[in-house]
Amino acid sequence: xxxxxxxxxxxxxxxxxxxxxxxxxxxxxxxxxxxxxxxxxxxxxxxxxxxxxxxxxxxxxxxxxxxxxxxxxxxxxxxxxxxxxxxxxxxxxxxxxxxx
Numbered sequence: 063x064x065x066x067x068x069x070x071x072x073x074x075x076x077x078x079x080x081x082x083x084x085x086x087x088x089x090x091x092x093x094x095x096x097x098x099x100x101x102x103x104x105x106x107x108x109x110x111x112x113x114x115x116x117x118x119x120x121x122x123x124x125x126x127x128x129x130x131x132x133x134x135x136x137x138x139x140x141x142x143x144x145x146x147x148x149x150x151x152x153x154x155x156x157x158x159x160x161x162x
């Protein structure tokens with residue numbers, strides 16, 4: 063089952079209360095503290111994140127089965143743990159980026 067989580071938007075402008083994710087060299091905001099569930103992402107110049115994941119907004123959903131959501135999909139970023147107790151992955155589907 064999928065549950066909507068947030069929308070991620072890339073920005074070049076520093077945002078209040080950013081958190082740094084060393085593995086992807088990106089600063090992120092906490093979508094839970096935004097009234098419209100928006101997560102802002104600000105990438106360092108040498109971030110390993112490239113292409114659609116960096117250039118397009120993403121739509122994030124919670125899932126009870128990450129492997130099922132990735133099966134047969136064009137995976138942009140394999141599952142990784144940006145913080146303790148959280149595993150995420152990104153896919154490109156129908157021209158849009160999705161995070162699970």
